[in-house]
Amino acid sequence: MTVESNIILNTVQVNQKIKRIAYQIYESNSNEKEVVIAGIVGNGYIFAKKLVEIIQEISTLKATICQVNINKKKPLEPVSTSLEVKDYKNKSLVLVDDVLNSGTTLIYGVKHFLDVPLKRFKTAVLVNRNHKKYPVKADFKGISLSTSIKEHIQIDFLDKEATAYLI
Template sequence: MSITKNIILNHQEIQHKIRRIAYQIYESNVYEDEIILAGIQDNGYLFAKKLKQNLEKISDIKPRLCKVIIDKKNPLSEIKTSLKKEEYTNTSLVLIDDVLNSGSTLIYGVKHFLDVPLKQFKTAVLVNRNHKKYPVKADFKGISLSTSLNEHVEVILSGKQFEAYLE
């Protein structure tokens, strides 16, 4: 049986979604001077970098990147961040990942940041698959998709051409 690749978002559509989410983040943080964009390692962090570039173009807010390192196979192990807790204490923070599938990665990321007092905490994803087993939601999302459990969403945010496709 061959695997088919169905493109759900092409490069231009992903660029549009990133820009729209950046505007939504700006609107919910319009009175902030600084915001932390905490991207979950790999694609979530790449997505956070793209959001940072867009936020810098459309607002005076100073976005700071924070890489969140979660062992997705063992999410109960220690979660590490590229910023010290003191650097994001009492700030507005957005936890970012590329795909929200079951919600486990996002919920463990949320749990990590709950140990620190924040002004505001939001989540952003490019693709929301609607297969949650944890009560976590994306405050900002590019697209919501209803898929079967045996389908897989792959997002490519590196290189010159971005795409999201369903396998």
């Protein structure tokens, strides 16, 4: 079986999912002046940048990008962000990652932001797998899949293309 035969979402579908999530974020923050889109380093940040672009196209809502630096292999190490705390304090924030697998990365990202008073806190993922070991959920999700523990989801973000594979 080739990787090509395991495509879950092609570029058109990924872009549709991203656009739908951007609209959902806008709708849930329509009474706000600003929303901070905090992308987890790697694909989560790429996904977050795409969300910010679309939110700025479809609304007057100010969407601020923030990179969340988490060591995915050692999530207990301190988490840092590209913005200072004062830049997202008392604002609406959406924590973004590409795939919600076990929930480890997302829960440690959530933990970091719990120390800061926020107006609203939501999470968004492109692919939600149903193998969580932590009680964390995605408020906005592109697609939910029930996969086996041995299977892996890989998302490739290239220049103008993006594809999600089941490996």
